[in-house]
Amino acid sequence: MRYLVFVTLLWAFSFSLIGEYLAGQVDSYFAVLTRVLIAGLVFLPLTRWHGVAPAFMRGMLLIGALQFGVTYVCLYLSFSLLTVPEVLLFTILTPLHVTLIEDAFNRRFNPWALLAALVAVAGAAIIRYDQLGTDFYAGFFLLQIANATFAAGQVFYKHLLARHPSDMPQYRRFGYFYLGALAVALPAFLLFGNAARLPSSAIQWGVLVWLGLLASGLGLYWWNKGASLVDGGTLAVMNNALVPAGLLVNLLLWNRDADLGRLSLGGAVIASSLLLTRFGSRQALVAKGV
Numbered sequence: 001m002r003y004l005v006f007v008t009l010l011w012a013f014s015f016s017l018i019g020e021y022l023a024g025q026v027d028s029y030f031a032v033l034t035r036v037l038i039a040g041l042v043f044l045p046l047t048r049w050h051g052v053a054p055a056f057m058r059g060m061l062l063i064g065a066l067q068f069g070v071t072y073v074c075l076y077l078s079f080s081l082l083t084v085p086e087v088l089l090f091t092i093l094t095p096l097h098v099t100l101i102e103d104a105f106n107r108r109f110n111p112w113a114l115l116a117a118l119v120a121v122a123g124a125a126i127i128r129y130d131q132l133g134t135d136f137y138a139g140f141f142l143l144q145i146a147n148a149t150f151a152a153g154q155v156f157y158k159h160l161l162a163r164h165p166s167d168m169p170q171y172r173r174f175g176y177f178y179l180g181a182l183a184v185a186l187p188a189f190l191l192f193g194n195a196a197r198l199p200s201s202a203i204q205w206g207v208l209v210w211l212g213l214l215a216s217g218l219g220l221y222w223w224n225k226g227a228s229l230v231d232g233g234t235l236a237v238m239n240n241a242l243v244p245a246g247l248l249v250n251l252l253l254w255n256r257d258a259d260l261g262r263l264s265l266g267g268a269v270i271a272s273s274l275l276l277t278r279f280g281s282r283q284a285l286v287a288k289g290v
Contacts, residue, residue, distance in 0.1 A: 015084050016084055031208060033189045038217065066153045120237045
């Protein structure tokens with residue numbers, strides 16, 4: 001749980017940094033590719049290339065392609081259509097993707113996890129649902145692809161670890177994740193990128209380095225590690241905790257117009273959904289006689 005909380009705080013800054021310094025200025029495909037390369041440079045030297053099951057390698061390649069490659073390409077493209085608060089708002093459906101994918105893996109229906117996710121969605125919706133931009137539908141569609149692939153990556157990673165247990169530290173098998181992301185980001189840049197829109201200032205390069213090292217490198221690793229340690233309902237709720245955190249950072253640092261009353265109320269509702277998840281977990285243990 002502590003991994004998820006820390007990364008939520010870390011990622012809360014990422015949305016505003018992308019919106020303020022990269023969106024509309026730096027080619028989206030190049031920004032994603034740069035983040036993949038920098039994060040990969042952190043983990044690839046630590047990666048164990050022998051003694052790892054081929055099925056695990058393939059699984060990590062797929063997870064990286066989905067959770068980093070496809071997710072971040074769609075996310076960056078959405079910033080050209082939406083404001084930072086709108087991008088944050090439209091991520092509120094990620095918990096539903098997490099819950100549905102998790103339940104599909106387990107071949108069951110978990111009413112508590114679904115209820116907690118729905119409450120979290122309601123809390124995030126309270127925060128900001130005023131007039132939307134003219135590119136609403138395109139931006140919304142892109143973010144739902146990003147939400148689905150990001151959710152799938154989290155759930156797949158958790159199940160992949162369960163199927164291929166190892167005494168090896170997780171970071172020793174995580175480098176394959178960035179190779180999978182590279183398999184999406186590099187062709188995307190070569191096919192659709194605009195070389196005339198590369199970073200033109202030190203601050204833009206600095207933001208990309210920060211995002212690559214911390215948000216994409218350590219952040220994605222810690223998030224997936226944390227996701228593997230909690231149940232599906234808690235994971236769904238933590239996905240939505242990013243919304244109030246990101247809006248708060250955007251308000252305090254870049255003075256965006258936000259309704260503090262809605263922010264507080266929505267954050268309280270999301271917090272209550274986390275309590276609901278924990279209550280549901282206890283009820284399940286009681287029903288099993290544990």
